[in-house]
Structures are given as C-alpha cells and as structure tokens.
Amino acid sequence: MKLQQLRYFVTVYEQGSFSAAVDKVHATQSGLSMHVSQIEKRYGVTLFERSSSGVTPTEVGRAFYKEAVKVLAAARIAEERLQSLSKTVVGHVHVGLMPTFTRAVLTAVLKRFGTEYPEVRLSVSESYSGNLLQEVREGRLDFGVVPAFVELDEALISKRMGTDHECLVCRSDRELPLTKDGVLLRDVSPLKLVLPGPGNARRRRIENYITANQVQVTDLMELDTMHGTLDMVANSDWVTILSGIMCLPDLKGGPRQVAPLADPPLMVDYMRIETRKRPLSEAAQAFADILQEELNSSLEIEPFSRR
Amino acid sequence: MKLQQLRYFVTVYEQGSFSAAVDKVHATQSGLSMHVSQIEKRYGVTLFERSSSGVTPTEVGRAFYKEAVKVLAAARIAEERLQSLSKTVVGHVHVGLMPTFTRAVLTAVLKRFGTEYPEVRLSVSESYSGNLLQEVREGRLDFGVVPAFVELDEALISKRMGTDHECLVCRSDRELPLTKDGVLLRDVSPLKLVLPGPGNARRRRIENYITANQVQVTDLMELDTMHGTLDMVANSDWVTILSGIMCLPDLKGGPRQVAPLADPPLMVDYMRIETRKRPLSEAAQAFADILQEELNSSLEIEPFSRR
DNA sequence: AGTGGCCATAAGAAAATCGGATAGCCAGAT
DNA sequence: ATCTGGCTATCCGATTTTCTTATGGCCACT
Numbered sequence: 001m002k003l004q005q006l007r008y009f010v011t012v013y014e015q016g017s018f019s020a021a022v023d024k025v026h027a028t029q030s031g032l033s034m035h036v037s038q039i040e041k042r043y044g045v046t047l048f049e050r051s052s053s054g055v056t057p058t059e060v061g062r063a064f065y066k067e068a069v070k071v072l073a074a075a076r077i078a079e080e081r082l083q084s085l086s087k088t089v090v091g092h093v094h095v096g097l098m099p100t101f102t103r104a105v106l107t108a109v110l111k112r113f114g115t116e117y118p119e120v121r122l123s124v125s126e127s128y129s130g131n132l133l134q135e136v137r138e139g140r141l142d143f144g145v146v147p148a149f150v151e152l153d154e155a156l157i158s159k160r161m162g163t164d165h166e167c168l169v170c171r172s173d174r175e176l177p178l179t180k181d182g183v184l185l186r187d188v189s190p191l192k193l194v195l196p197g198p199g200n201a202r203r204r205r206i207e208n209y210i211t212a213n214q215v216q217v218t219d220l221m222e223l224d225t226m227h228g229t230l231d232m233v234a235n236s237d238w239v240t241i242l243s244g245i246m247c248l249p250d251l252k253g254g255p256r257q258v259a260p261l262a263d264p265p266l267m268v269d270y271m272r273i274e275t276r277k278r279p280l281s282e283a284a285q286a287f288a289d290i291l292q293e294e295l296n297s298s299l300e301i302e303p304f305s306r307r
Numbered sequence: 308m309k310l311q312q313l314r315y316f317v318t319v320y321e322q323g324s325f326s327a328a329v330d331k332v333h334a335t336q337s338g339l340s341m342h343v344s345q346i347e348k349r350y351g352v353t354l355f356e357r358s359s360s361g362v363t364p365t366e367v368g369r370a371f372y373k374e375a376v377k378v379l380a381a382a383r384i385a386e387e388r389l390q391s392l393s394k395t396v397v398g399h400v401h402v403g404l405m406p407t408f409t410r411a412v413l414t415a416v417l418k419r420f421g422t423e424y425p426e427v428r429l430s431v432s433e434s435y436s437g438n439l440l441q442e443v444r445e446g447r448l449d450f451g452v453v454p455a456f457v458e459l460d461e462a463l464i465s466k467r468m469g470t471d472h473e474c475l476v477c478r479s480d481r482e483l484p485l486t487k488d489g490v491l492l493r494d495v496s497p498l499k500l501v502l503p504g505p506g507n508a509r510r511r512r513i514e515n516y517i518t519a520n521q522v523q524v525t526d527l528m529e530l531d532t533m534h535g536t537l538d539m540v541a542n543s544d545w546v547t548i549l550s551g552i553m554c555l556p557d558l559k560g561g562p563r564q565v566a567p568l569a570d571p572p573l574m575v576d577y578m579r580i581e582t583r584k585r586p587l588s589e590a591a592q593a594f595a596d597i598l599q600e601e602l603n604s605s606l607e608i609e610p611f612s613r614r
Numbered sequence: 615a616g617t618g619g620c621c622a623t624a625a626g627a628a629a630a631t632c633g634g635a636t637a638g639c640c641a642g643a644t
Numbered sequence: 645a646t647c648t649g650g651c652t653a654t655c656c657g658a659t660t661t662t663c664t665t666a667t668g669g670c671c672a673c674t
Binding site for chain 1: 396
C-alpha cells in the first residue's frame with residue numbers, strides 16, 4: 001500500500017471521475033487508472049463502477065475512502081510536524097504570476113530565493129489573472145499575483161503589493177510628445193495599437209482609458225503572445241501599452257522606448273491573493289517577501305515613479 | 308513522503324540501529340540508510356545521532372516517531388478494511404516449516420493453495436524449530452510448524468496437528484529384522500547412524516531412545532544437510548532416523564527403504580504455533596487448513612499407521 | 615595498533631512509474 | 645442508423661526511482 005495510491009484514489013473519489021482528477025493531482029489519466037486498478041487487483045475488490053460519464057464508488061469504495069482520508073490526514077500531520085521542527089525552511093512553493101512579473105522581476109527573485117532558501121522546491125507558473133484565481137482557489141497555488149481590478153470572492157484574501165504605471169512602448173527612434181510626466185497618448189498619431197485579446201483583464205481597462213480620453217486609434221491588433229508583442233513593437237510603427245515593471249529591461253536602451261501614460265496617468269495595483277483558510281507556509285511567505293522587495297525596488301527604478 | 312520511508316524509519320527507531328532493523332523489514336542496510344537520510348535531507352532535520360554502536364533518536368526524531376506510528380496504524384487499518392471487504396481471500400502469508408514438511412507434504416499443499424487462493428502471496432521458509440519459534444514470536448511468520456517437544460512461552464499458542472512415527476531409513480537392499488509393527492532397532496547391526504548436529508531438537512530425542520532401548524551404535528555421523536543424509540543413506544550401509552512423512556517419497560520403491568521403529572515405537576507430535584495476540588489472517592488460516600488436510604492424508608498413507 | 619561492529623556513499627542493476635498513443639465503450643446528437 | 649464526444653483501460657518505450665553489492669570511514673573495545 002502506498003500513499004500515492006491513496007492520494008490518487010481519494011482524488012478520483014472526490015472528483016467522481018478519473019479524467020477530472022487528472023489536473024487536481026499532477027498526473028495523467030493512465031497513471032490514475034493504473035494505480036486504482038492496482039489496489040483493486042491486489043485486494044480483489046471493486047472500488048468504482050465505471051461508466052461513460054465517470055465513476056461512482058461502490059460500497060467497498062465508500063468504506064475504503066473513509067479510511068484512506070484518515071491515513072492521508074495523519075501523513076500530512078506527520079509531514080507538517082517535521083517541517084515545523086526543521087530549523088531550515090523547506091517545502092515546496094507553488095506560485096502563479098501574471099506575465100508582467102515574469103519578464104524582469106522574476107529572475108531577480110529566483111536568484112535570491114535560490115541562494116537564501118536552497119532547500120525549498122519551487123514551481124512558478126505564468127498565467128493570466130482569471131486562471132490564477134482559479135488555481136489559488138482550488139489550492140494548487142500557495143498564492144498568485146494579479147492586478148487589483150479582478151474580482152475576488154469570499155474564499156480569497158488579498159494584500160496590496162504596489163502601484164505601477166501603464167506605459168506606452170514603441171520603437172526607440174520614434175518621436176514622442178513627452179511632457180515631464182510622460183506621454184500624452186492623444187497626441188500620438190497615427191496610433192497603431194497592439195492589445196491583448198478580449199479574454200485578458202487588462203484589455204478592458206485600456207479600452208476604457210482610450211475612449212475616456214479621446215485617443216484616436218487608427219489600427220488595432222490583438223496579440224496574446226508577449227514575445228510577439230515586444231518584437232512587433234520594436235520593429236514597426238505599432239505601439240503597445242504595458243505595465244512599468246514589464247518594461248524595465250527597455251529602460252537601459254535597446255530597440256524600444258518606454259514612457260508612462262500622462263494626463264491622466266493610468267495606474268495598476270498588484271495584489272497577492274491567497275486562500276483564506278490556509279495561511280502561507282513559511283517557505284511561501286519567504287518567497288512572497290522577496291517578491292515584494294524586488295517589486296519595490298523595481299518600482300523605484302522607474303524614472304517617473306518618484307512623482 | 309512515502310509509507311515505506313515511515314516504515315523504515317519506525318523500524319530503525321525501535322531497533323536503535325540500522326543494521327538490527329535490516330532483518331525486521333526485508334531490506335538492506337544501505338537501503339535503510341538511504342531512506343532515512345532522504346527524509347532528513349528533504350526536511351532539513353536530523354532524526355538520529357549516529358554512533359558506532361547504533362543510533363539514538365534526536366528530539367525531532369522522537370516527535371516524528373509519534374506521528375509516523377499513527378500514520379502506519381491508520382494505513383494498516385485501511386488495508387485491513389479492504390481485506391475484510393474483499394470477497395476473495397487475499398494477502399500475504401508467511402509460514403515457517405521444519406524440513407520434515409518440505410520434502411513431501413509441502414508441494415501438495417502449494418499446488419492446492421495456489422489454485423484455491425490465487426490472489427494470496429506466499430512465503431514459505433524452511434528452518435529448524437528454534438528458529439521458527441523466534442520468527443513467530445517476532446511476528447515475521449503467521450505461523451510455524453514444529454515438533455511438540457519444543458518449549459513454548461506465554462506469547463505463543465499451539466495446536467496439535469498430528470502424530471507421526473520415527474522411521475529407520477536405509478538402503479533398499481539391506482535385510483532388516485522386520486516385525487509386523489516395524490523394525491527392532493536393537494537387532495540391526497552394525498548400526499552406523501547418521502544424525503543431525505547437536506543443535507537440532509530431534510537429536511536428543513533420538514539419543515534418549517537409543518540409550519533407553521540398549522541400541523548398539525557402532526558408528527555415528529553428524530550431517531546437517533537433509534539432501535546429504537538421504538544420499539548417504541541410499542548409497543552406503545549408514546542408516547538414519549527420520550519422521551514418517553519425510554519418508555513418503557521412499558515408500559514407492561527407490562534406493563531407500565523405510566520402516567517405523569517398533570518395540571517401542573518412537574512418535575513425534577507436530578504442532579502449529581502462532582502468537583497469542585494476533586489471530587491468523589483468513590489467508591493464513593486457509594493455508595493452515597490445507598496443510599492440516601494434506602498432513603492427515605499423508606499420515607494415513609503410511610502403511611504402518613493404521614495400527 | 616589492531617579488530618570488529620556500525621553507518622555512509624558510489625555505482626550498476628532491477629523495478630516501478632510516467633506519459634503519450636490507442637482502443638473500446640456508452641450516451642446523446644445528427 | 646450512424647456519428648461524435650467524453651470517458652476509461654491498456655500497451656509500450658523512456659525515464660526515474662529504488663534496491664543491491666561493494667567499499668570506505670569512524671569509533672569503541674581489545
């Protein structure tokens with residue numbers, strides 16, 4: 001009898017389906033199937049009735065589930081006991097970041113975290129805010145970082161991490177109508193704008209800004225690839241609007257120039273979100289702290305940020 | 308975290324030594340070492356202080372032990388739950404037999420058991436009675452079968468399985484002073500006798516019989532190998548004394564002849580021994596039943612047994 | 615100093631696990 | 645009736661993990 005078999009069985013039981021259980025535990029459908037049927041074969045029982053719409057537990061399956069849950073609970077207690085007794089911070093941290101963070105801030109965080117907490121295993125996934133919320137809610141992520149304008153529910157709590165400017169990004173040799181506060185978007189013409197697709201949460205904010213401030217957009221393009229967008233902007237007349245920390249690498253010169261939107265500026269708040277019921281593990285808290293610090297110093301670096 | 312790691316850790320803890328734990332769990336010293344140090348590395352803790360005389364748990368080790376035991380207990384309950392719910396008999400049976408049984412009776416038992424209980428895994432070990440007692444006492448065997456004259460203690464219970472004749476075995480062309488009850492040992496001369504070494508429990512019984520009945524032994528040889536003894540007896544003037552069921556294969560003719568000791572006969576009782584606290588599992592009971600049946604029919608086959 | 619018991623580590627072999635692909639099955643839609 | 649989509653079981657090659665054997669270091673005891 002192995003703990004992982006119990007975990008798999010319990011997940012399949014709770015999901016009522018092998019395939020639904022796949023993304024709960026990090027596994028494949030075939031792996032789940034084999035493990036469960038291995039239990040069944042070894043003990044000569046049938047745990048589930050299989051059908052084409054999933055599985056329903058048998059009487060035996062229900063009885064075994066109760067015991068299996070107890071075993072897993074005991075195992076988790078034992079594990080936590082060990083972690084709390086450990087002098088060094090250990091564990092496995094799962095973090096979800098929006099793409100904004102992964103271009104510049106993340107590498108700095110990773111370097112520090114790797115040296116300061118060498119024993120901690122780290123999984124960082126990049127996704128858009130809607131996705132991250134879901135993953136946090138379902139407990140697959142210790143926390144996520146999302147823009148402040150997404151909607152939360154009861155199960156989640158958030159903590160503000162900082163405020164950033166949305167910036168115009170275009171190729172470096174273009175002349176921009178700069179003021180001391182940044183660029184006046186309505187004076188940039190012709191404005192050929194690259195935006196993320198309609199599924200993206202930032203998309204609507206930018207559209208609102210544009211209509212509210214009478215910005216004339218002559219052409220609009222949807223790109224949902226950040227690399228593609230950056231490349232496109234560097235090598236054409238197209239421009240885009242990105243958050244400041246994402247543009248940090250472009251401040252040192254290069255094929256792109258960056259200017260914060262001015263009059264009015266457009267700001268983003270970043271929030272850390274986590275589930276209400278389970279507090280961050282020590283390791284996750286450590287990662288969050290480092291992320292916060294690096295974010296702070298990044299926001300300071302922005303030339304326009306001290307206003 | 309894996310269950311086996313917990314099992315290994317707990318065993319090392321209870322034994323106070325890696326090498327002592329080796330034969331408790333079926334494992335090697337290096338395997339144990341690796342698993343324990345894997346826990347220690349993963350969680351950044353030290354569970355044992357190593358010394359050249361074994362290990363002593365640290366504070367952390369003691370705390371973790373308490374939790375680990377709970378996990379294992381829960382796991383065993385879950386497993387037993389599943390077994391009790393299974394319609395077919397499953398599990399793993401460990402049996403210890405004395406060499407007497409392994410020559411003729413065992414194969415018949417194995418055949419029947421294999422077909423009647425295909426799901427049950429079976430481990431049969433052959434050993435001498437002293438050893439078997441120890442193994443049963445320490446829980447590594449579900450039960451053992453030993454001669455009735457061994458001494459039991461409180462922790463063990465026994466059940467009589469049957470009575471057998473000790474028989475003289477010699478090469479087939481030898482003339483023996485047979486009566487209708489068997490052979491009169493004191494009339495066999497010259498008596499060149501092969502016996503097991505002094506460590507063996509049967510040795511003393513046979514010696515007692517010899518002196519009590521004025522049997523003249525001209526030569527004595529100690530052989531602790533059953534194969535060697537049988538071969539020796541088949542091809543020389545040397546004879547030996549074996550229990551009846553062990554001689555079954557020689558009754559159909561062959562290089563050896565067999566005759567029960569007569570006037571007086573020398574009998575052996577076979578007992579099944581098991582621990583008092585844990586009753587036999589269903590599978591073990593089934594094996595014991597089949598063994599009993601086969602033993603009964605073997606004892607009947609003996610031509611001299613119906614007296 | 616020598617010896618024996620004990621634990622850690624290395625490396626190769628063996629075994630379990632994983633992941634992708636495929637096949638079968640059933641229900642509901644066309 | 646056929647088709648389609650969703651679900652599970654199974655097969656197979658590749659990877660990872662686990663186990664074993666052998667070896668070396670350490671300490672206590674002689």
